Amino acid sequence: xxxxxxxxxxxxxxxxxxxxxxxxxxxxxxxxxxxxxxxxxxxxxxxxxxxxxxxxxxxxxxxxxxxxxxxxxxxxxxxxxxxxxxxxxxxxxxxxxxxxxxxxxxxxxxxxxxxxxxxxxxxxxxxxxxxxxxxxxxxxxxxxxxxxxxxxxxxxxxxxxxxxxxxxxxxxxxxxxxxxxxxxxxxxxxxxxxxxxxxxxxxxxxxxxxxxxx
Amino acid sequence: xxxxxxxxxxxxxxxxxxxxxxxxxxxxxxxxxxxxxxxxxxxxxxxxxxxxxxxxxxxxxxxxxxxxxxxxxxxxxxxxxxxxxxxxxxxxxxxxxxxxxxxxxxxxxxxxxxxxxxxxxxxxxxxxxxxxxxxxxxxxxxxxxxxxxxxxxxxxxxxxxxxxxxxxxxxxxxxxxxxxxxxxxxxxxxxxxxxxxxxxxxxxxxxxxxxxxxxxxxxxxxxxxxxxxxxxxxxxxxxxxxxxxxxxxxxxxxxxxxxxxxxxxxxxxxxxxxxxxxxxxxxxxxxxxxxxxxxxxxxxxxxxxxxxxxxxxxxxxxxxxxxxxxxxxxxxxxxxxxxxxxxxxxxxxxxxxxxxxxxxxxxxxxxxxxxxxxxxxxxxxxxxxxxxxxxxxxxxxxxxxxxxxxxxxxxxxxxxxxxxxxxxxxxxxxxxxxxxxxxxxxxxxxxxxxxxxxxxxxxxxxxxxxxxxxxxxxxx
Numbered sequence: 001x002x003x004x005x006x007x008x009x010x011x012x013x014x015x016x017x018x019x020x021x022x023x024x025x026x027x028x029x030x031x032x033x034x035x036x037x038x039x040x041x042x043x044x045x046x047x048x049x050x051x052x053x054x055x056x057x058x059x060x061x062x063x064x065x066x067x068x069x070x071x072x073x074x075x076x077x078x079x080x081x082x083x084x085x086x087x088x089x090x091x092x093x094x095x096x097x098x099x100x101x102x103x104x105x106x107x108x109x110x111x112x113x114x115x116x117x118x119x120x121x122x123x124x125x126x127x128x129x130x131x132x133x134x135x136x137x138x139x140x141x142x143x144x145x146x147x148x149x150x151x152x153x154x155x156x157x158x159x160x161x162x163x164x165x166x167x168x169x170x171x172x173x174x175x176x177x178x179x180x181x182x183x184x185x186x187x188x189x190x191x192x193x194x195x196x197x198x199x200x201x202x203x204x205x206x207x208x209x210x211x212x213x214x
Numbered sequence: 215x216x217x218x219x220x221x222x223x224x225x226x227x228x229x230x231x232x233x234x235x236x237x238x239x240x241x242x243x244x245x246x247x248x249x250x251x252x253x254x255x256x257x258x259x260x261x262x263x264x265x266x267x268x269x270x271x272x273x274x275x276x277x278x279x280x281x282x283x284x285x286x287x288x289x290x291x292x293x294x295x296x297x298x299x300x301x302x303x304x305x306x307x308x309x310x311x312x313x314x315x316x317x318x319x320x321x322x323x324x325x326x327x328x329x330x331x332x333x334x335x336x337x338x339x340x341x342x343x344x345x346x347x348x349x350x351x352x353x354x355x356x357x358x359x360x361x362x363x364x365x366x367x368x369x370x371x372x373x374x375x376x377x378x379x380x381x382x383x384x385x386x387x388x389x390x391x392x393x394x395x396x397x398x399x400x401x402x403x404x405x406x407x408x409x410x411x412x413x414x415x416x417x418x419x420x421x422x423x424x425x426x427x428x429x430x431x432x433x434x435x436x437x438x439x440x441x442x443x444x445x446x447x448x449x450x451x452x453x454x455x456x457x458x459x460x461x462x463x464x465x466x467x468x469x470x471x472x473x474x475x476x477x478x479x480x481x482x483x484x485x486x487x488x489x490x491x492x493x494x495x496x497x498x499x500x501x502x503x504x505x506x507x508x509x510x511x512x513x514x515x516x517x518x519x520x521x522x523x524x525x526x527x528x529x530x531x532x533x534x535x536x537x538x539x540x541x542x543x544x545x546x547x548x549x550x551x552x553x554x555x556x557x558x559x560x561x562x563x564x565x566x567x568x569x570x571x572x573x574x575x576x577x578x579x580x581x582x583x584x585x586x587x588x589x590x591x592x593x594x595x596x597x598x599x600x601x602x603x604x605x606x607x608x609x610x611x612x613x614x615x616x617x618x619x620x621x622x623x624x625x626x627x628x629x630x631x632x633x634x635x636x637x638x639x640x641x642x643x644x645x646x647x648x649x650x651x652x653x654x655x656x657x658x659x660x661x662x663x664x665x666x667x668x669x670x671x672x673x674x675x676x677x678x679x680x681x682x683x684x685x686x687x688x689x690x
Contacts, residue, residue: 016612060618061610066612069612183635186636200635200638
């Protein structure tokens with residue numbers, strides 16, 4: 001077995017080089033590398049580095065998302081291989097996410113979704129203007145670890161409260177961690193409505209979600 | 215298109231120009247230097263017994279044409295040279311004799327002058343720097359000491375003051391020592407000579423001397439009409455511009471007579487309106503900005519570089535300071551003033567504020583984005599990216615990859631201001647812009663090492679200062 005350069009794989013994620021990463025992952029598999037190691041020592045390490053750089057304000061949001069996209073491209077190659085070898089990726093968590101009813105802003109939610117996926121979460125995106133009942137139905141159906149509620153406008157963030165109240169009434173509140181997001185959301189609001197957490201940006205959201213699932 | 219702010223139609227510019235010529239012909243300009251009077255007479259200017267020179271308009275127009283369209287201000291490091299043109303904007307640090315510390319001002323020292331030079335050497339947007347006037351050195355020698363302080367602590371082009379004829383000659387010697395002799399100084403004049411007319415309509419003995427003594431080295435001449443609007447010029451901006459333009463034009467004519475082709479800057483931007491109640495000359499008043507912008511349009515009419523001053527009359531680094539700096543900066547910047555002074559300036563032109571320089575660095579960053587304008591090309595219109603992203607997507611994904619190269623150019627970032635949410639801001643310490651600027655000043659002053667000046671050059675400068683000291687003492 002040839003030695004696989006995991007550093008190089010990380011670097012391709014950091015550089016957001018979607019094309020190069022596909023062939024690099026293929027080569028690594030052909031060289032006989034363990035697909036789980038390719039993820040762990042290569043791709044995942046890369047996306048963590050990108051996140052750290054973003055957290056420090058060293059790179060733009062676009063570079064963070066290019067990294068996420070490269071990660072996704074690499075994972076698309078590697079997932080069938082993992083299945084073929086009957087191995088299993090370490091489970092990170094499942095997420096149901098959507099923008100609350102009355103609000104059609106999806107930029108923030110999409111970015112969070114891309115980042116969650118890149119970090120190995122299994123994400124179901126319900127889209128925008130999602131009625132409260134749909135969130136509840138999906139929760140019952142998919143039993144995710146995390147429910148993500150996005151609301152940009154100060155006039156719609158109250159919907160986040162409504163949904164949490166419904167969760168309480170239907171006995172579902174303890175079964176899921178609720179994360180809320182949006183420009184007007186802050187720590188006080190999270191406490192007030194009884195959510196579990198929020199984050200200032202997509203990268204922090206990933207960190208927060210991992211914390212909540214510990 | 216890069217935006218250019220204009221206050222006058224071409225007819226109006228011509229009318230102001232014509233009024234300036236009328237002033238020089240009908241009222242004239244007093245030259246207090248006998249030598250200068252003779253110089254003017256030699257080329258046919260009529261000078262009366264009181265030293266008032268009356269210029270024919272064709273003579274003025276003939277000599278103005280001799281001044282070059284672009285002026286290079288040279289630094290100790292040639293890479294730091296600044297090219298002044300009337301379609302570009304460069305930025306310069308301010309000057310003063312006080313240093314603001316919190317809400318107090320104290321007299322500047324020689325060490326302050328060194329620190330000021332060092333700070334301006336480190337701050338990126340300062341293209342050109344000015345001395346601050348130290349008050350702890352013998353008053354007759356302050357100009358030489360300040361020159362040394364500046365030369366040792368910055369490789370950028372700078373200007374010092376020249377307080378006497380001896381002072382000018384010594385500073386020429388010091389400049390020559392830096393570039394390696396007087397012959398070299400002619401090729402790389404790393405100094406400039408700036409003087410303002412005394413409004414209304416007088417060129418002082420000292421101004422004429424400074425222009426004369428620095429002419430052989432082709433040192434750029436900063437020729438200023440600097441009236442106090444409403445006091446030493448009429449209260450209307452139009453008349454003020456016509457008069458200060460006449461003053462500056464006559465100064466440029468004089469410089470061209472002494473040395474044809476000498477680089478000159480037509481500066482009407484240090485003209486400030488008077489407070490008609492307190493009699494103070496107001497620097498942060500927006501009228502200062504529009505006078506400078508109008509002055510630049512005149513300078514462009516002659517094909518000459520110009521200048522302006524971003525200033526504030528506030529005593530502390532407060533909201534007034536912020537808005538006055540931004541307004542008196544952006545107006546001349548949009549009018550393409552060649553060199554805008556005043557970074558770090560506060561309290562009229564009396565004081566400098568080190569932390570304000572850091573804040574002004576940020577204001578200048580923002581202004582540069584405005585004057586860069588909106589670039590319209592096939593590439594910047596990004597039609598292909600719009601097609602790829604399609605309906606309902608976003609422009610942060612790789613589909614818009616070819617637009618990412620414009621991020622840095624199209625957007626702006628802050629260096630000390632804050633654009634975060636309250637939570638993130640509190641997390642980082644909840645500091646205001648002043649606090650952060652203060653920290654940055656301390657960091658620069660403790661870590662920045664300006665390119666050192668050769669020991670022999672410093673020795674030569676010390677000798678020049680020592681000789682000057684002896685001369686001054688002998689006179690006493």
